[in-house]
Amino acid sequence: MTFDIVRDLPAALQDRSGAWTFICGFAESWGFPLTASDGTPESELAAAEHRLDVRLPTALREAYLLFGTRTDLHSNHNWLLRPDEFYLEDKALVFRDENQGVTAWGMLLADLGDPDPAVHFSMDSDPWQPWLDRFSIAAVEIVLSEVLQAQNDLCDYRDLEEGEQEELSRRFTRLPFPAYPEGEDGQRFYAAPGLLLSTSGGSWLSVRARDEQTLDTLRETFPGDWLEG
Numbered sequence: 001m002t003f004d005i006v007r008d009l010p011a012a013l014q015d016r017s018g019a020w021t022f023i024c025g026f027a028e029s030w031g032f033p034l035t036a037s038d039g040t041p042e043s044e045l046a047a048a049e050h051r052l053d054v055r056l057p058t059a060l061r062e063a064y065l066l067f068g069t070r071t072d073l074h075s076n077h078n079w080l081l082r083p084d085e086f087y088l089e090d091k092a093l094v095f096r097d098e099n100q101g102v103t104a105w106g107m108l109l110a111d112l113g114d115p116d117p118a119v120h121f122s123m124d125s126d127p128w129q130p131w132l133d134r135f136s137i138a139a140v141e142i143v144l145s146e147v148l149q150a151q152n153d154l155c156d157y158r159d160l161e162e163g164e165q166e167e168l169s170r171r172f173t174r175l176p177f178p179a180y181p182e183g184e185d186g187q188r189f190y191a192a193p194g195l196l197l198s199t200s201g202g203s204w205l206s207v208r209a210r211d212e213q214t215l216d217t218l219r220e221t222f223p224g225d226w227l228e229g
Contacts, residue, residue, distance in 0.1 A: 150208070
């Protein structure tokens, strides 16, 4: 069965297995399939555990073993840390940093015994705040948000004008994901055949297409000052 973002996303949000199946299907369908060599070596994860004196949660280990070396999937804008870059900060294990060093994402040390623990974030060293309920859900969010930031001919960006957020909802299918905490101004994801779109803060639009023709059609039907078009 052909992969479909809208149809296949709900299963990805149910459990770890569904998340990894979704990520594999997305990568395969959109032209950058995962291979057996894309995972972080087990020895690097074990070394991180020894260095930090922690046991890494099952979900984090599974994600890294699946696509840990694929920076094109997880580190185009913000950075998923290598195991030798993991660090402890304020009773949390940090696995991701924002590109300007303002925000960090991690899991509370008290939660590391959970196979798929919640992810928290901290801005400017403020106390940790809830982000997403499970690491596997965060992994899906990271992949979708980061592939939109790849520097290639299949991505484009522009400002959103007044009223265009509502226009996106009319033209495209909004993904029921992710369930950010109330008040957080996070991304909204949208999809159409061959297209993935997101908005940030209601003011910035990012899009990735499966091929150049689909991207050109999107620019024509949703005109504006595209940066790359």
